Amino acid sequence: MDARTGADLAGMANAVLQPGFVGKEPPRWLRRRLAEGLGGVALYARNVVDRDQVAELTAALRAEKPDVIVAIDEEAGDVTRIDAHTGSPWPGNLALGAIDDSALTREVAGHIGRDLAAAGITFDYAPDADVNNDPGNPVIGSRAFGAEPERVARHTAAWIAGLQEAGVAACAKHFPGHGNTNVDSHLDVPLIQAGRAELDAIELVPFRAAIAAGVQAVMSAHLRVPSLDPELPATLSRRIMTDLLRGELGFDGLIVTDAIEMRAVAGRYGLANATVLALAAGADAICVGGEHADEETAAALRDAICAAVVAGDLAEERLADAAARVARLAAWSAAAPKTAPDPRATAVGLSAARRALRISAPDALFPLGVPAYVLEFQPELNLAIAPETPWGLLAPLAELVPATTGARLSSPDGLPAALEASQGRPLVLVVRDPHRYAWMTQALQAALAVRPEAVVVEMGVPAAPLGDVHIATFGATAASGRAVAELLAGR
Structure with a gap:
């Protein structure tokens, strides 16, 4: 492998990573990595003071790489990053599902999108498209639009439409569905025992609706579904990520992993190995940095991806395809028209909360x-x-x-x-x-x-x-x- 090929390979490996970092402004290592082709950056509550500060932060990121994907996990409900210190001014998915007004859900998501776009954020790890059909679920709960597949599908599609009309890419999660489990994948490997017919009737319904709505991205779930793959969790399963999501469901956008350091995958397979396996399975972007938010992790994952290609464990064509899909999302985000935030947004959120x-x-x-x-x-x-x-x-x-x-x-x-x-x-x-x-x-x-x-x-x-x-x-x-x-x- 000559130096030019090695540089190209490292560039593609950098392109598929979406690391987090510590601080309210980009650290030197992140600026350097952006200049080397890092494809995205994930923001967390620890990076947020207020919207003006986030706008300055994202501008500094773009000064290093104009088309960098700036992602955040903003469900605008109980899970919020932009309002983590004050609480969300929006009622959240379960409340919107209870109201069951798709036009309202679309309007709320549109306001959220305008708000994020004004702060320089281009990619939102939302909406949650899970059907919360296990009331004991410890990690989804009020993050879902409800327990009925068609209701969840209606509001998932509406949320996607509103957010993407505002110029921010939406990401339906957690594929193929995290609602029917009582285990948190942050801590262990959830098991979904549903057969294929049940999955088609429940879990997959909102994801089909999301794809039909033109969602830009889908996030994988770190859980096992033996009826789809008896061995590997979804994030690491080609049967689920490529054969089902790409092949059967026809999704052609970006596949991003849930945080790859979560114990459900990293605990068993190791951080670097899980990253390689996810890419080989069909993922295009690796979310990392909720816990491992440092240069050493980002460098180790880049090097592991390069080594896997050299060893033949990851096809170079697969890595190139992943990097190209990252670039395509970045181009969509850059070209999408943006609209300024509406001063009525807070009133809309409070009115929705009252209706719920x-x-x-x-x-x-x-x-x-x-x-x-x-x-x-x-x-x-x-x-x-x-x-x-x-x-x-x-x-x-x-x-x-x-x-x-x-x-x-x-x-x-x-x-x-x-x-x-x-x-x-x-x-x-x-x-x-x-x-x-x-x-x-x-x-x-x-x-x-x-x-x-x-x-x-x-x-x-x-x-x-x-x-x-x-x-x-x-x-x-x-x-x-x-x-x-x-x-x-x-x-």
Whole structure:
């Protein structure tokens, strides 16, 4: 292999990587790698202060490589990066699915796209096209539009249309479907036991709709589906990535992996080997850097890709095809017309959050009349949610009714003291997915035994309501919290 061929090979290997980094501006190693042909960069909450800072950051990236793909995981629900420090001003997918107005979903996604485009972001790892048909799912939940395939398909297509009309490439995830599992692929390998007929009737329905809607990208899932491939997880399976997604479903856009360092693949196959196997299976871009956000990782993956081609483990034609698809997405992003953000966007988000509320009690119960005591139950958040993202009802209700007080519990230990502190005031109990946490269900039942008139606010996936007065928000975004706070405050 001569020097020119080696340089070309390294350039293609760089092109298929989408690493993350630490800091609010590009580090020197990233600038250098961009000049060497790095195809994309993934932004995380750690890279975000506000929109002006992100715009400066993306401009600095483009100063090194004008057509670099700048990606972010902005579902604009409970999973948000651009609003990780304040909470999303949008109600999220499950709430949009509950409203079931495709035109609204398209409008919301259009506003999100305008916002991202103005900040210089060209590629969004969204929407979530999973059918959340396992209520115990620890990683999808309110990120999905719902549990019915056709509903999810309608809103997936609408979200894609709205986002891409704003000039930002959409990415349907997590193929071939991550909804029917109770394992988080950040931590282990989920198993989808559905047969092919069931997959066609449920999991694949939204992805067919996404492809028909012209989605620019599809993200692979790190899970096993034995009916499709008895050995390899989807990200590493040619049967799933190439034969099914490319061949049967006819998808011709970019295939990007979910974060390749997730334990479901890297834990068993190793980071570098998983990267090579993913490319060989049909992936075109490798997302990395949620945890391994450094030059050493980016260099090691580039070198592993080059070595695999030299060894014959990865066909050079396959790598060239992947790099070409990355370039094609970059060209689409550069050419797509952009529209300035609409100043009405925040009002649209809040209005949507209000429409999503489902209340089991008559409206006459509200407002509460006097300042409430808000008791929030803190679950373990899945790893897709930035840990700094605020949620809940205490803060927004206290903003509207300043004498509001309360507490947040992550176990039942503080419940007696909290109930004592709430005496003489309306009590609001705020939960997220209590059906998934025995301690939370028990604590909620214990609280209602003492205070049966308490208002229960469910900010996760609604299951069987507990309590006579139950409000479901279908998500824990800032918009959802504000909508409930307004209701309770009589605003």
